[in-house]
Amino acid sequence: MTKLVKEIAVTATTGQHENELIGIAKIPLNTIPAAGMTMCSGKNNQVAEQEHRHMLRIILLHELEMSKVAPHWWCGTFSPQGEQLLTQHIAQSGLTPTEVALCQWSVFAGIHQNHALSFTLFSNLLDKLVKPLQTGAVLEEDVKLFWDATKKLLPSCFSVIRKIRKKSASEKTTMKQVTEILKIFNHINSLEPLPSTDLFPLVLYPWVTYNGEGPNCNIPATLNDAVAQGANDWMNHILENNKRADETDISKLQNLNQIIHLVRSDLQKAIEFYDKLFQDGYNSLTNGDANANPLIEGTSLFELYLAIQRFTTLGIGLCPADCDSFHIKNFHLWFHRGVAQWLDIAVYKALQRIEKAVELDKLVHVDNTVKYSSSAVDTLTIFYQVKVFWQQLNWPDVEGCYTFIAKIIDDICRCCVFYADKMSAKVDGMGDVQDIYEKKFEVTNEWCLAINNIDYVRETLEPFTRDLGMEEVIRKISELKSPVEAQRCEHTLENVIANAIDTVRNKIIELLETVVSKMAPAMKRLLIEGAELCNQDSNSVDRLMMYVDNNLSTLHRELNEENFNRTLEIVWDMLSDTLGEIIQLNLDKRRPPSFFDNLRKTLNLMLGSFKNPADCDNCDALRRTEQILRINGLETADLIHQVHLDLTEQFKQVKDSPYGEISVRSKFEGNTLTIEVMNARNLMAMDSNGACDAFVRVHLLPEHKFSGHDKPKTKTHNKTQFPLFDEKFVIKLNPEQRQIEDAILLFSVKDKDLLGYNNQYIGEAFLHFKDIEDTTQPINCLPQVHLQLSRPTDTTMTSDTVRALERRLGDKQAKEFLRKFKQRKGS
Amino acid sequence: MASPRTSVRSRHKNTLLKVVILGDGGVGKSCLMNRFVSNQFDEHSFHTIGVEFLNRDIDIDGETYTLQIWDTAGQERFKTLRTPFYRGSDICMLTYSIDDRTSFNNVEMWQDEFLYYADVKENTQFPFIVVGNKSDVASEEREVSQLEMETWCNENSITSYIETSAKNATNVQEAFKLAVQHWLRLETRADRNAPLINDTVNLKSKHSKNRTSCCIGATDD
Numbered sequence A: 001m002t003k004l005v006k007e008i009a010v011t012a013t014t015g016q017h018e019n020e021l022i023g024i025a026k027i028p029l030n031t032i033p034a035a036g037m038t039m040c041s042g043k044n045n046q047v048a049e050q051e052h053r054h055m056l057r058i059i060l061l062h063e064l065e066m067s068k069v070a071p072h073w074w075c076g077t078f079s080p081q082g083e084q085l086l087t088q089h090i091a092q093s094g095l096t097p098t099e100v101a102l103c104q105w106s107v108f109a110g111i112h113q114n115h116a117l118s119f120t121l122f123s124n125l126l127d128k129l130v131k132p133l134q135t136g137a138v139l140e141e142d143v144k145l146f147w148d149a150t151k152k153l154l155p156s157c158f159s160v161i162r163k164i165r166k167k168s169a170s171e172k173t174t175m176k177q178v179t180e181i182l183k184i185f186n187h188i189n190s191l192e193p194l195p196s197t198d199l200f201p202l203v204l205y206p207w208v209t210y211n212g213e214g215p216n217c218n219i220p221a222t223l224n225d226a227v228a229q230g231a232n233d234w235m236n237h238i239l240e241n242n243k244r245a246d247e248t249d250i251s252k253l254q255n256l257n258q259i260i261h262l263v264r265s266d267l268q269k270a271i272e273f274y275d276k277l278f279q280d281g282y283n284s285l286t287n288g289d290a291n292a293n294p295l296i297e298g299t300s301l302f303e304l305y306l307a308i309q310r311f312t313t314l315g316i317g318l319c320p321a322d323c324d325s326f327h328i329k330n331f332h333l334w335f336h337r338g339v340a341q342w343l344d345i346a347v348y349k350a351l352q353r354i355e356k357a358v359e360l361d362k363l364v365h366v367d368n369t370v371k372y373s374s375s376a377v378d379t380l381t382i383f384y385q386v387k388v389f390w391q392q393l394n395w396p397d398v399e400g401c402y403t404f405i406a407k408i409i410d411d412i413c414r415c416c417v418f419y420a421d422k423m424s425a426k427v428d429g430m431g432d433v434q435d436i437y438e439k440k441f442e443v444t445n446e447w448c449l450a451i452n453n454i455d456y457v458r459e460t461l462e463p464f465t466r467d468l469g470m471e472e473v474i475r476k477i478s479e480l481k482s483p484v485e486a487q488r489c490e491h492t493l494e495n496v497i498a499n500a501i502d503t504v505r506n507k508i509i510e511l512l513e514t515v516v517s518k519m520a521p522a523m524k525r526l527l528i529e530g531a532e533l534c535n536q537d538s539n540s541v542d543r544l545m546m547y548v549d550n551n552l553s554t555l556h557r558e559l560n561e562e563n564f565n566r567t568l569e570i571v572w573d574m575l576s577d578t579l580g581e582i583i584q585l586n587l588d589k590r591r592p593p594s595f596f597d598n599l600r601k602t603l604n605l606m607l608g609s610f611k612n613p614a615d616c617d618n619c620d621a622l623r624r625t626e627q628i629l630r631i632n633g634l635e636t637a638d639l640i641h642q643v644h645l646d647l648t649e650q651f652k653q654v655k656d657s658p659y660g661e662i663s664v665r666s667k668f669e670g671n672t673l674t675i676e677v678m679n680a681r682n683l684m685a686m687d688s689n690g691a692c693d694a695f696v697r698v699h700l701l702p703e704h705k706f707s708g709h710d711k712p713k714t715k716t717h718n719k720t721q722f723p724l725f726d727e728k729f730v731i732k733l734n735p736e737q738r739q740i741e742d743a744i745l746l747f748s749v750k751d752k753d754l755l756g757y758n759n760q761y762i763g764e765a766f767l768h769f770k771d772i773e774d775t776t777q778p779i780n781c782l783p784q785v786h787l788q789l790s791r792p793t794d795t796t797m798t799s800d801t802v803r804a805l806e807r808r809l810g811d812k813q814a815k816e817f818l819r820k821f822k823q824r825k826g827s
Numbered sequence B: 001m002a003s004p005r006t007s008v009r010s011r012h013k014n015t016l017l018k019v020v021i022l023g024d025g026g027v028g029k030s031c032l033m034n035r036f037v038s039n040q041f042d043e044h045s046f047h048t049i050g051v052e053f054l055n056r057d058i059d060i061d062g063e064t065y066t067l068q069i070w071d072t073a074g075q076e077r078f079k080t081l082r083t084p085f086y087r088g089s090d091i092c093m094l095t096y097s098i099d100d101r102t103s104f105n106n107v108e109m110w111q112d113e114f115l116y117y118a119d120v121k122e123n124t125q126f127p128f129i130v131v132g133n134k135s136d137v138a139s140e141e142r143e144v145s146q147l148e149m150e151t152w153c154n155e156n157s158i159t160s161y162i163e164t165s166a167k168n169a170t171n172v173q174e175a176f177k178l179a180v181q182h183w184l185r186l187e188t189r190a191d192r193n194a195p196l197i198n199d200t201v202n203l204k205s206k207h208s209k210n211r212t213s214c215c216i217g218a219t220d221d
């Protein structure tokens, strides 16, 4: 007993260790008194750790020797005696849990090289160590020890992965082991290795494909290599062990069959057992690169598939007669589940490459003849690779083919959307500029390129999908199943394509909207400032006008016509929305008509900047908004006249009026206007006895411009619906009045009230000055004009003009007009 | 079959929602979709091969949603062909036929299959809707009562369920509408409104700033 303790003490203090101790350790340990260990106290930690490591090593070796532990089995439990000894040492030397764990890591990894220990042991230790190592709470020497030990541990981990096929996957322990190993990788991958560590020396890992610079510490990449290498080794192995005994065709085929069976069961195993495991493993890996892991697995399966495909072709070629009876003909069925996964892998890889392509894109035209940049070209290449994959796959089953094509199209659509997102993220934030006046957004070439790129990719979608061999597949379905079903399938594919194209187009519109919405604040400011300051001397309008002009020129120059027109449409929409807001806000504020008039002028100024303002013709929303602006910009008298002008147009459509009609003659001679009111017919009966007492009054409109003149009136003709007025009025206008554009005559026909207080309105008719002939002929030689009588309607009351008048609450003129107007409408 | 696609969306983008319809072969998934999209019904429809796809716009509370509907093949032999389409779904419609108890018992299996292949994040609620089709059949042929279905849904925390008939167009629109509404409820919309509010606030503050500087200029004169 004393001998052992002494030995431990000696070697611990001197740092030497003597291996013969293993033999001596048979002395029962429980007899060692606690006091025996006191000599260790008082030394510094370095030494204490060294001691502890040494003790651990001796005790563990003893333990393994004594109880004949199987490889991969020992999991950290010492015999009670050993445990006691170690606990005492820890207590007395004051080692922290981290230090203890480090000691264990180092010792266990060393021993693991000769006698494999459980991987759970290591992964548990890492659980404790990762935090302190990450936070730098570990001494430099200890860090070095840690990595040295890690280097010793890793080969066995990778060897398990490589030889995964030698284990029975259905065994719980195998799964557990792989899980723990993946955990270990995960942990180590999260640590910053020492710059000097070469974790994977070429001597130990000849199969690693690492080609970076400096020491190799790339765990995910090595893991991929291990998986791939494992698949390769295994393939070679079965090919080797299944060498053909003779050269007859039959044996060749039998042989192939055998191989195929092995491959198949491997595949199933991989999918059943490891797939989910690796999936989980890589999801938890913090580093995105590690995702490649299941991909490699899948890729090697794909290689196997291709190999079998070749074998099969060979087999059928050699033995065409009875090939139908061979199992192998339907080899693809074993891969069914695999294809879906390969497709996922293909998409996954494509997404990664697209991301890279966008990252590398310098956002300059590929050459002067085109308007897109490198990532668009790269993306197409990536799509092309998917197509090549599909062609290589040459899937034999039509139903599967059809479904997979649908999947590929949908996936490619996903890639496009992904590309669009990455592209817009890349340019987002570009073009935000700030000068002495304000912060604003300038359309940049980069923005335009992003849009063009996505559009370019979109355009190739359809030709791409056609190349997947749809027609052939549909034809085969038609043969195999029925034409009706084939048609349904075809329909689905067409829909998926159209949907994909639509989705990407949506994406482009989204981007265009982003651009426009970034321009919106500046344009809104322009409009408001224009409205506030139009007639004042201000350079802000010029400045903002330049802004619109510059940005539109960029868009026009860089975008293709379709997208430029789309942009314009979005601009129109944006403008009318913005204007709508401004108008509403300022109507509520009771801004004067001049405000709206200025706003309209500014708008037209701005529209002038567009390359082709006529494009706006088909933009109803904006035109309507402009109309509302115009109306609200009119002074009240003009607005009233506008009401009449609208009515003039409206009444022209009236036929067979219930109110009756009047016949008039009129002419100009120089500045003299002659009007002859001849008669009325079928006047609406106003009295209870079915007749009326009608007279006609003539108004010259707009009223305020003809204020010097009376409003001529005929005599009243009693008790008739067919009065013959035959009265002539001569009005001498001044030259300005004669020239008034849009002047009109209003004939209002009324029913005279007995007392004269309450004349009832029968109807009215309009005659535009421009429809009155200027002639020297006597008036009785001119033809009669028959005018249908009409009244303002409910629709008139809700027209923009009447509405605008109604909003002028404080305006007496408007109020008075509306009162009378309502009377004219009647009930 | 006339093209049921809605005309190309010109410049207004809609919210796109991917819907998958699952359920045993023959419960009427394809008929439901065709009724919904093109208002047609086929008495002798074929079993779906792999998947079928159609899309249609639906208006809910003044918003337009474009539903991209993947109708899957319910027959067991198509399992490997349909499952790749589950990923990325926004809505899952679990269907059975009320005159077929087995199809109802399998609903749970369908839900599991969906959750396994769709990569739905754990612990998140997913908008499932349970649809009992063929509600038109005579009462003596009914094998699953409405109550039974509701009980199952409650036990499985599925809040949207409905009985439909693709044959006589009962509740078909409603079923899809219900599904989208369920999706809407789960979707947090707060972030969508946030930028709008910011924008207006900004504009106002800028505007008033300009005005104050004007006034100062005036008094200086």
Ligand SMILES: Nc1nc2c(ncn2[C@@H]2O[C@H](COP(=O)(O)OP(=O)(O)OP(=O)(O)O)[C@@H](O)[C@H]2O)c(=O)[nH]1
Binding pocket: B023, B024, B025, B026, B027, B028, B029, B030, B031, B032, B042, B043, B044, B045, B046, B047, B048, B049, B072, B073, B074, B075, B133, B134, B135, B136, B137, B164, B165, B166, B167, B168
């Ligand atoms: N009575 C009745 N029959 C229906 C209804 N819906 C569908 N069917 C019939 O049910 C049968 C199957 O309908 P499908 O829509 O093809 O079934 P499915 O679910 O798409 O089947 P798979 O494609 O194989 O998964 C057809 O013969 C339909 O006519 C319904 O609402 N009422």
Ligand SMILES: [Mg+2]
Binding pocket: B029, B030, B031, B046, B047, B048, B071, B072, B073, B074
């Ligand atoms: Mg179907």
